[in-house]
Every structure is written in C-alpha cells, then in structure tokens.
Amino acid sequence: MNGLPRTDGVTVRRVVIDHVKIGVSDLARSRAFYVAALAPLGFGELYADESGISFGPPGVDDFIVSTLVPTAAGLHVAFAAERRDQVDAFHAAALAAGGVDNGAPGPRTQYSAGYYGAFVLDPDGHNVEAVCHGG
Template sequence: MPEYSGSLIDHLNVAVPDLDRSVAFYSLALAPLDIVTLLQVPADPAADQLRMHAFGQHPKPFFWLVEQGRVGTNMHLAFTAQDRASVDAFYAAALEAGATSQVAPAEHPEYQPDYYGAFVLDPDGISLEAVCHRAP
C-alpha cells in the first residue's frame, strides 16, 4: 500500500447565507494557515451559477464559499496547520474575526498521538478546527 501523502479530498463547497460576511471572517481566520483568496466567481442567473469565493494555497483553491441562503447542520471542517504556533494563531484570528470558542488550542491524544487542535464556531455556526499532527 502506498504511503499516505496528504488529503484525498480535492475541495469543499460550503453554503453560506451572507457571502460577504463569510469572506471577511475566513480571510482573517485562515490567514495564519497561509490560506488566502484565490478566486471569485460572480453570479450568472442565465447559467444557474451562484456567487462563489474560493480560498486555498497558490495555485489550488480547495475551500469554496457559495452564497446559498442557509447553512447545513452538524458541519465540521478541519484545516491542516504546519505547526502548533499556526494552530494558536488561527484560534486567535478566528476569535478576533467573530468566532465563538469551542475548544482552546490543546493536545488531543484521544484522537491521535501528537494531535494538537483548536476548535471554533464561525458566525454561521459551522464548526472549524486547525490541527497540527507534528510533535512539539
């Protein structure tokens, strides 16, 4: 079996009721993880295209916000952090941007050895996490 080399998920679309508010929040919260705006897609009613905003790391967008009016329930999204300091920075930036704390940055050996994560709720109630799997 080949060695695991990263995520097998290519991208994720998340429906949000207020795209501009969500873009403002995620722009601040994801900056410590080096995840930035890469693409904006305008609405096109003739093509049944909704307005979208894509974040990622150049050149690959992988996290898309789609203006759809409501958010799914019981959603959780974890972003990979390069180190524990980035997890801490994500948590601080997300709270500053308007998130609600769920779990402050901490080790979680119940998930995996060296699992270090922080959990917040975004302004729409989506559970977000930044996680590092490296030893301190």
C-alpha cells in the first residue's frame, strides 16, 4: 500500500525515503538551478560546502546535490507539492533558471487519478518533477 487510508477517505502518504543524493558536474550551476526551482515547493538551501549542498524545508535536508557522486543518466526525482499552483510555479522557476522543459504542468491520469505534475531537465540532464496528488 502506498499510503495510510483515513476514515474520511483521504489517503495520507507514508514517507519511505529519508533523503536523496544526486551527482552534479557543476555545483554553482546546480545551486542556482535548485535554489530557484525548489523555492515554490518550500525548499531552501540548508547546508553547503565545497562538494555539496542540501535542500529541504526548514531543518530537514531531504535532497542533496554533490560533486563527489557520479552523475547518472536517466535519474528521475519527483518532489511533492501540496497544490497545483506550486507545480506550475516550480516549472516556471526551473525554466527561468536554465532547466529544459520535459513536460509542461498538467494532469497525468495515466499515472493515477488526481496526478498533476511537471517535468524539467536540470543542468546535468536529470529529470526533475514536481507532483501534486489531488490538490
């Protein structure tokens, strides 16, 4: 089961991954991209050193980029959004920060009912998504 159903019919998603670290080739370029792209989702830069940067909501480093990790082709990371307007804002901010459109914001009912997502390729070609389930 992907979530915990409540008596009111709403499913609360269970977090199954604590954090994700991906490899990047240019830390400064990735910093600029992710600072802009993740801001609409409530993520900010939490920690940085010469080899990596962590991002997340205040006090929770959920996502890390690092030059110490090899960049891998075909990597896909999906960030949860609470509302569709956050997905739209993520997509616009990511494109403005140099990302490449890989799927404009919109319903993706082939994945599930209520799925609303947008996809952007980051500076290293990673497929980065923001998704809202239902909101």
